[in-house]
Amino acid sequence: MTTTETPLGEFLRARRAGVRPQDVGMPSHGVRRVPGLRREEVAVLAGVNADYYTRLEQGRERHPSAQVTEGIGRALRLDADARAHLSRLAGTVPGVPRARAAYQVPPALRQLLDSHRSAAAFVIDRTLDVLAANDLAVALHSPFERMDNLARMVFLDPAARRFYTRWDATAEATAGHLRQAAGLDPDAGRLRELVSALCGHSTDFGRLWNNHVVTGKTQGTKHFLHPDAGPLTLTYLAFDIRDAPDGQQLIVYQADPDSPSAEALALLRTGGL
Template sequence: MTDNHLGEFLRARRAALCPQDVGMASYGVRRVAGLRREEVAVLAGVNADYYTRLEQGRERRPSAQVLDALGRALRLDPDAYAHLHQLAGTTPSNHLVHTTDRVSPALRQLIDGYPGTPAFVIDRTLDVLAANTLAEALHSPFEKADNLARMAFLDPAGRQFYTRWNHTAEAIVSHLRQAAGLDPDNPRLRELVHTLTESSADFTRLWNTHAVRGKSQDAKHLLHPDVGPVTLTYQTFEVRAAPGQQLVIYQAEPDSPSARALRLLDTMHVTSHQNAV
């Protein structure tokens, strides 16, 4: 059995593409399926002999930059791109991971399938991309439930809604710092950080600590003007089909005052919408 796993992977992915897939004209008689080695080398901007050595296993230490270029040339999706780097023993960059603000219909259907608990989708900059009815009702004290960082730091409702505001603020800024490391050229992130540093001394102070922490799970202590105190735990899940998106699900302890508050909030929200029709 060969140990040339990187070369085998490159050959297989090259064979899965045809010139039309990558916008190249086809010429000559092709004895095997897929792109020629020379074509992959041109697309990646590397020397054809060097690429041949990679496939043959005579070169086993390509740089991360070369692998990024090969990933683009071979049209690798995020999972295949990460696998390419793993085979070569390098750390993936994020050049091929594109965040999208479009939430798929299947994901929207999923969050709507949680009628008794708030569920919503965010991106790396904490923009709220989609939310179910209960999540909308929970965040109704805010003027706009559009971005968790803006809501906490710039909306007057933020300091009353988040009863542990300092803890929430630190977590938000740490998340944005992590996002800046993952996607430093993100124009939306730059715009958001600029707005927050211009408008909030608290944000600027926390941003300058350079603390980094991803959003995973924690407790939320909230005060909703319509139903009173609500204590929730949350879990976040990476959306594999849309890198950069996260599904956030809040949950109250069963049969607790917070669970009853959520049910009341849901009823009030539905009734208000019915009355508005």
Template sequence: MTDNQLGEFLRARRAAVRPDEVGMPSHGVRRVAGLRREEVAVLAGVNADYYTRLEQGRERHPSAQVVEALSRTLLLDADARAHLHRLSGTAPARRSPAATDRVAPGLRVLLDGYAGTPAFVINPALDVLAANALAEALYSPFEAMDNLARMVFLDPAGRSFHPRWERTAETVAGHLRQASGVDPGHPRLRALVGELAAYSPDFVRLWNAHTVRGKTRENKHVHHPDVGSLTLTHHAFDVRDAPGQQLIIYHAEPGSRSAEALGLLGSVHATAHRT
């Protein structure tokens, strides 16, 4: 990679725009593909020499207004526009899409495709929005698989299910603290924090510590009454089409006792449902 990514990006996108796409007249043979530098400058309302310096790397910090003007001129879509802002060191001017708790049908199908490993979708307040059968089996000791924070702090099964309960509780409280910083007015999050604070002194203690923590990659240690102790790795993926949602996938090392326990748990759960 070169040290002039901004200039190379502008040059490539300029070459991809035909003059007729932006209403520019085209006469005779053009020596360059796409728009000329001068044409981009005119359309964006910037000085031609300034734009040339941007492409050449002699100017690397355009304002957010200039970036927006170039984005419109070069017909950039949302992803390319955000990329140009990142290259320029500016923040996108658009508002973030509103968060949603609706899980897309395609994502629900994907969850069921992970038949051999627990998978579920959560929102910033740690509400469980959808889960596959093995995730439901894993969390079956709880009264309801509805909210990961409520399950840790308020459900009687929480402390026996999480052998390292203090560490788990600290992580959960830290996640909620981080989420509240991203969206302080999130009504569901505010209601959950109020509920936990009203009924759990441990939550109050950890919440007041102001620890901020996103989803970690630490191993999860759990104890299920039907199959015993399990050690699981997990990955969190942002759901691109649903801001705020995350897909969580647990995984046991192949051939390990935990993998055998997950397989047994799935069989027990399936048998119970058939019965």
């Protein structure tokens, strides 16, 4: 029997290990040699042949149907982001074309960034490289050595654990964003380079990366501690940029009107701290 490592197989094994029998209403008898569900149990829950599911994990089968991936997604209790990631790994959704040339943020988009005077706004690509930022976003992230890649900043910059007051949640979400990117474009050289560097210098990233958690960036709340502005509670929104390659998004951080965080952002913007 030949076993070949595949992104699909790695993902299935990692997520299977995170689901306990009691999570899905299955009895657990005797000593279990593996964490989480057995392959046979996943197959039963997904409604597929156990040998076929085993071949998927071992890389001997790589292209399950949409119906099979949906069944496996339910069996492994995957959320929407993780199910979409599974479908991409299985090839049941259209691939994303790779950019043929370096992309420059157009002047109109830079003007839009600068128009957000009371909000910190910046543009990232799928690998979390920061492509452009307005002055307030730069001021907000001034504790870092440089504002170049959000993942590098979270895992490798010493300022991160103080700046992100909920660092553990931020770190898990950041690794999840990159895992989603791997499903969208598994052959991306920039992503491979970044993941290799992070794994080589951060055991925390390596652990989270191997958990295969998938997270999309849409909206939420962030908590920061800026050395000059103090504690900040900001909401963020992520907007997909149409016609731009590499899954680019406009990220906007803003504070509730008349809140202490809004006052702190205003002082950051004017340099009055």
